[in-house]
Amino acid sequence: MFTGTLRVKIHEAASLRPTDFQKRHNVTFGKLGDATQQLLDPYVSIDVDEKFIDKSTTKKQTNDPKWDESFIHEVENASTLGITIFHQALPSDVFVANCTIPFDDVFERQEQEQQEFWVDLEPEGKIKIRVDVKWTQESTPKKEVSRRQITTTAKDQPFLNRRRGAMRRRVHQVNGHKFMATFLRQPTFCSHCREFIWGLGKQGYQCQVCTCVVHKRCHLSVVTKCPKKKDEQNKAQQEIVQRFNVNVPHRFAVHSFKRLTFCDHCGSLLYGIFRQGLKCEVCSMNIHRRCQENVANNCGINTKQLAEILSEMGITMDKTPPRKTRRSARDALNFDTEFTKEEPVLTPVPNDIVRCINQEEFAGFSFTNAEFGPERKIVC
Known part of the structure; x- marks a missing residue:
C-alpha cells in the first residue's frame, strides 16, 4: 500500500491498433478492413485501484501518439496503477489497450533509478511513462477511513471537467x-x-x-x-x-x-x-x-x-x-537490526517429552545429533 504523492508523466505510445470490437463493422467485399490503415484519436486514462483520477489530451489521427504530459495527485492506500488508452468517438469512446502496474514494481524501479520505462499493453502496443512516488512524512487522520481518497492539484483540475462521464467507463x-x-x-x-x-x-x-x-x-x-x-x-x-x-x-x-x-x-x-x-x-x-x-x-x-x-x-x-x-x-525496515544478525539456535527437546510421543508414528526413522552426544540418539 502506498500513501503519498504520485507523479505520472505520459511520454508516448507506439504500435497502437484498433480492436476487433472497433473494426467489427468495417467490411469490404466480405473481408474485414485492414486495421493497420485505420488511424486512431487516442488519449490516456489514469486510474488508481480502478478509480479514475485523470486523463491526457487527445491526439488526432495517429497510431504512435506523443503527449509529454505530467499529472500529480495525492493518493492513499493505493496498490495498483492503471493505464488505459481510449479512442475518442461518438457516442461513446472505444477501448484500445490497457495495462496494470503494481506499486511494488514502481518502488523497485525507483530504488534502481529506472523510473522511466516502456510498458507492454494488452492486446497491442506499448507506452512509455515515468512514475515518481514520494511517501507521506506524517500521516494525518481522515474522516472516512474506509474509502481511499484522491485529491488533485489546482493545475490539473481542468482535465476532470471535460467529458467526465466518458472517463468513468470501467x-x-x-x-x-x-x-x-x-x-x-x-x-x-x-x-x-x-x-x-x-x-x-x-x-x-x-x-x-x-x-x-x-x-x-x-x-x-x-x-x-x-x-x-x-x-x-x-x-x-x-x-x-x-x-x-x-x-x-x-x-x-x-x-x-x-x-x-x-x-x-x-x-x-x-x-x-x-x-x-x-x-x-x-x-x-x-x-x-x-x-x-x-x-x-x-x-x-x-x-x-x-x-x-x-x-x-x-x-x-x-x-x-x-x-x-x-x-x-x-x-x-521494521525488523530489529540486532535480531537479524543473530544466528539461529536449535533448542533440543527434553527426553521426557520424546518418551511421551507415540513411537509407532516414527517407525523406521533414525536421527543423531553429534553436538549432544550418543545419549541424544533417537531410534524408532
Whole structure:
C-alpha cells in the first residue's frame, strides 16, 4: 500500500491498433478492413485501484501518439496503477489497450533509478511513462477511513471537467477478457448461458478484444480465456493452468441458414439470404465470419454447466491474473537490526517429552545429533 504523492508523466505510445470490437463493422467485399490503415484519436486514462483520477489530451489521427504530459495527485492506500488508452468517438469512446502496474514494481524501479520505462499493453502496443512516488512524512487522520481518497492539484483540475462521464467507463478484466458495459442496438443473446439479454440502456458486457457478449451476472463465470490475450505466464503459473484447461478447437464450415439465426459468440443476428455465416460440424455452433478467429476452443463444452460445477467445487475465475510478489529492502525496515544478525539456535527437546510421543508414528526413522552426544540418539 502506498500513501503519498504520485507523479505520472505520459511520454508516448507506439504500435497502437484498433480492436476487433472497433473494426467489427468495417467490411469490404466480405473481408474485414485492414486495421493497420485505420488511424486512431487516442488519449490516456489514469486510474488508481480502478478509480479514475485523470486523463491526457487527445491526439488526432495517429497510431504512435506523443503527449509529454505530467499529472500529480495525492493518493492513499493505493496498490495498483492503471493505464488505459481510449479512442475518442461518438457516442461513446472505444477501448484500445490497457495495462496494470503494481506499486511494488514502481518502488523497485525507483530504488534502481529506472523510473522511466516502456510498458507492454494488452492486446497491442506499448507506452512509455515515468512514475515518481514520494511517501507521506506524517500521516494525518481522515474522516472516512474506509474509502481511499484522491485529491488533485489546482493545475490539473481542468482535465476532470471535460467529458467526465466518458472517463468513468470501467474495464472489467476476467480471464483475459476486457469487459465493458455496452449498449446493444439489436436483440442479442448471451454467449455464456445462451439466454436473451433483456433491459434498457447498457444491457450487457462485451469484451473489447474478442467481441463476445455476456450478461452482467455471467461475466464473472466465463471459463474460457480470451483468444487475443498475451501469454506471459511463468513456469509456476503454467503448471496451475495445465491442471484445468479448455482447448478443443471447432470445425467451422460455411452454412446457409433457412431461418433467423443469431451468432453464438457476439450474440447479434446473422444477416444475408444464403451463406450467412459459419456452423461447427461437431457442436453446431453458429457464428459470423468476422468472429471465427475470436471464438475460444471450447467445442462440445457447455460453459454454463462447467461454470456451475466449478462454482460448487469452490473454483472461481480470478478477475486479475496471479502475480508474483517482489521483495525489496523496504520490507525489512521494521525488523530489529540486532535480531537479524543473530544466528539461529536449535533448542533440543527434553527426553521426557520424546518418551511421551507415540513411537509407532516414527517407525523406521533414525536421527543423531553429534553436538549432544550418543545419549541424544533417537531410534524408532
